[in-house]
Amino acid sequence: MKIVLISSSARKKKSQTLLLAKEVLRGCAKETVGSEVMHLCDLRIEFCRHCEKCHREIMSCPIEDDIRMILKSMLEADGIILASPNYINQITASMKALLERASHFIHCKRLLGKYVVGVVSSGSGQDKDILDYIMRYAHICGAQYCGGVSSRAPVSEGKAEEAFKLGRQLAADIEEKKRFSDQERAIQEGIEYFKKIMEMRKQDWIGEYQYWQEKGWL
Numbered sequence: 001m002k003i004v005l006i007s008s009s010a011r012k013k014k015s016q017t018l019l020l021a022k023e024v025l026r027g028c029a030k031e032t033v034g035s036e037v038m039h040l041c042d043l044r045i046e047f048c049r050h051c052e053k054c055h056r057e058i059m060s061c062p063i064e065d066d067i068r069m070i071l072k073s074m075l076e077a078d079g080i081i082l083a084s085p086n087y088i089n090q091i092t093a094s095m096k097a098l099l100e101r102a103s104h105f106i107h108c109k110r111l112l113g114k115y116v117v118g119v120v121s122s123g124s125g126q127d128k129d130i131l132d133y134i135m136r137y138a139h140i141c142g143a144q145y146c147g148g149v150s151s152r153a154p155v156s157e158g159k160a161e162e163a164f165k166l167g168r169q170l171a172a173d174i175e176e177k178k179r180f181s182d183q184e185r186a187i188q189e190g191i192e193y194f195k196k197i198m199e200m201r202k203q204d205w206i207g208e209y210q211y212w213q214e215k216g217w218l
């Protein structure tokens, strides 16, 4: 199984979020054949320009930066760990820029069958809204959410242990292809909702419409 950890801390080595997220990764290590750690601060991600090219021609984008490589890695993964510090009660701008560049993942539910875990650290430990946001993001892309872990910085031993256990859980969920029925319902509702949008936009979003046709969802 392949796990990709995407960290959006601006402080690579000193990052408390990364420390916590690496515990999640360590928790799934035994089962993992390939894992990858990506630091968004090392990569170039420009803002989405809303040209809709990726909707007309899947995965294509006029901006030449590192986004294609990141998205490809997410598509190849079984599990995705989204790790962000709390910046003004949200994920960081770099993580948000990444998600905005991947609206095709939402339109075509490209993370279906994958599992997502959220990791957050902050000064206050008030991170529930951010974990909920990551969970909702997983669902709108079709992925199931195994859970999240957050910690006030510095990360305590107890929190590190919680993160390790979450990693174990992530690996087990992927292994048994666990199905969370309530989440599947939410994902299905999202598909039904987008079905109408796809019909409405089929003249413009040609590539994505074709993807839906190939999947037999229309």
Ligand SMILES: Cc1cc2nc3c(=O)[nH]c(=O)nc-3n(C[C@H](O)[C@H](O)[C@H](O)COP(=O)(O)O)c2cc1C
Pocket: 009, 010, 011, 014, 015, 016, 017, 018, 084, 085, 086, 087, 088, 089, 090, 121, 122, 123, 124, 125, 126, 152, 153
């Ligand atoms: C721009 C910025 C905004 C922040 N906003 C918040 C916040 O709203 N609430 C909070 O509890 N901590 C906030 N913090 C503190 C960080 O979330 C905290 O230090 C976190 O552990 C940093 O993660 P890192 O070590 O992985 O970079 C903020 C830090 C920065 C730099």
